[in-house]
Amino acid sequence: MNSTRRRCLRLLATGPALALAGPLIAAGGRRIERVGLQLFTVRELMAKDAAATLAAVAGVGYAEVETAGTGSLTPARFADALGSAGLTAPSAHVPLERMAQQPDAVLEEADIIGYGYLVMPWLPPEQRTPAGYGLVIDTLNRFGERCAAAGIQLCYHNHDFEFTRLGNDIPYQLLLTECDPTLVRFELDLYWAAQAGVSAAAMLTADPARFPLCHVKDRSPGGEMMDVGQGTLDFPALFAAGTGLKHYFVEHDQPADAMASIRTSYRAVSAMRF
Numbered sequence: 001m002n003s004t005r006r007r008c009l010r011l012l013a014t015g016p017a018l019a020l021a022g023p024l025i026a027a028g029g030r031r032i033e034r035v036g037l038q039l040f041t042v043r044e045l046m047a048k049d050a051a052a053t054l055a056a057v058a059g060v061g062y063a064e065v066e067t068a069g070t071g072s073l074t075p076a077r078f079a080d081a082l083g084s085a086g087l088t089a090p091s092a093h094v095p096l097e098r099m100a101q102q103p104d105a106v107l108e109e110a111d112i113i114g115y116g117y118l119v120m121p122w123l124p125p126e127q128r129t130p131a132g133y134g135l136v137i138d139t140l141n142r143f144g145e146r147c148a149a150a151g152i153q154l155c156y157h158n159h160d161f162e163f164t165r166l167g168n169d170i171p172y173q174l175l176l177t178e179c180d181p182t183l184v185r186f187e188l189d190l191y192w193a194a195q196a197g198v199s200a201a202a203m204l205t206a207d208p209a210r211f212p213l214c215h216v217k218d219r220s221p222g223g224e225m226m227d228v229g230q231g232t233l234d235f236p237a238l239f240a241a242g243t244g245l246k247h248y249f250v251e252h253d254q255p256a257d258a259m260a261s262i263r264t265s266y267r268a269v270s271a272m273r274f
Contacts, residue, residue, distance in 0.1 A: 107152070
């Protein structure tokens with residue numbers, strides 16, 4: 001067993017995530033200078049008027065966004081709307097199928113909008129098989145080469161299902177060990193890691209460079225997704241552990257009121273020190 005696999009086994013066997021209740025403002029001097037938002041949170045508003053939604057997001061205080069599509073706008077018009085709102089989009093969620101079948105179009109869009117990261121966001125249930133994960137790993141390694149040549153970092157975004165044993169393997173461990181570490185890095189979703197009962201802090205500490213991005217969303221004691229600051233995750237401790245983190249994207253998958261949700265989360269994240 002190589003050292004990378006041993007390290008992955010250790011960090012995935014650390015037990016429940018560091019999701020203990022604690023103060024959201026810790027005794028530290030660092031803060032997140034540019035708070036980001038995953039636009040999936042405001043997807044219904046984006047579908048109605050993407051440019052107005054970007055302006056509203058900027059008005060809350062967000063400095064950057066991660067896309068989940070560009071609403072009804074073409075990449076060029078979306079780039080213009082970003083500029084008008086004073087936002088940047090360092091990252092995009094892109095389905096695996098587009099990476100495999102439309103790599104040129106994906107990279108062209110990245111060039112137009114200015115993405116530095118492309119992220120695989122989701123794997124459908126029917127593909128969560130040994131063969132399915134093998135295809136994911138092969139596609140990410142191959143597309144990762146194309147991304148690297150274009151100056152873009154490819155990443156994988158987790159939910160909780162990747163941490164459930166599949167036969168003799170844990171899929172997330174396979175992704176960590178079988179994906180080329182220079183070509184494929186990871187966007188760690190802090191809520192879903194806690195939901196899976198693994199230690200996000202241990203992963204971030206074990207291999208900081210592998211985790212340049214994270215999703216910031218809170219969790220109730222019962223496991224419900226919550227706005228940041230309303231749940232139990234100790235974000236200052238997690239951010240302090242993530243010395244390789246470069247971008248932090250607030251997200252809520254099913255907010256009752258999207259704009260109210262992103263305002264609450266922004267206030268919490270912008271006040272944190274770690």
